[in-house]
Amino acid sequence: MTSISSRRLSKELMEIQNGGCPVGIDLEKADDFQCWRFSLEVMGESLYQNEKFTLQFRFDQQYPISSPAVQFVQTEGRQIPVHPHVYSNGHICASILGNEWSPVLSVIAVCVTLQSMLASCREKRRPIDNDRYVKHAPDNPKKTQFQYDDDTV
Template identity: 40%
Template sequence: MSIIFDNVLMLSQELLKIQGQLAPGITLVSAENLKTWLMDIQVMDANPIYQGNIFRLKFEFSNNYPIEPPEVVFVRHPDRPIPMHPHIYTNGIICLDLLAAQGWSPVQNVESICLSIQSMLTGNSKNERPPGDADFVRNNRLRPRDVAFHFHDNEV
């Protein structure tokens, strides 16, 4: 089989599973094609920073998924803000090792990524953006998965 056929088959199976059941606080919004999916996530505990908010994630899959990670960013929608977090930029780019080549594993999937991001939000106590957010957002021209983040802050 070709890599593209394998990719389509894998994404089709994953979509079927997601349409069946997801973890609490995670919802499939749309998957009109197999290349771009929208997911909503909600923090399920009483974290005052995120309580009552729902956030939208956009997943973009390359032909090399699941060998390569999908590109995942938060997207702004009228009732879906970009969450405040020291690892989330105002343009929705997420600094998370799981989403980079060095931290990615092909056993991960859309639901496990959503759970990781949900957990990242749950454990956060800082209502702030990353240092240098304004400059990064203004000057970055790279795709999110091509940004060379330094994953060093495990306290957030």
């Protein structure tokens, strides 16, 4: 890790550990500055009520200049959410993780955005091109050039 990346992640981790997680978001793993995991639960009434998901962040040397690689992962007792912007391999089609990423955004800001995305969902379904995408998808979701053309779900 570069010193900028390490300093930024140290600062974010300290804020999280000092109570900086909103309701429904909990840090599960942050053993290093390469990979962090959070549990994510949508609060209030939604299609995902009483469901918990695991969100994984992978950081490269360029963070926070470049976005983290963020995806939902399947863990014991938790599935990947069925959502029009979440592929069955956990990759997320969200502009905040691509062309609208900004270094002022934090890990918690991403978690809150994804929590909100799930909360506002009106129909549990996979993206239309799920099977084709998953068959050819790279391991790292950042290597995908998503089309951000549907913000109505």
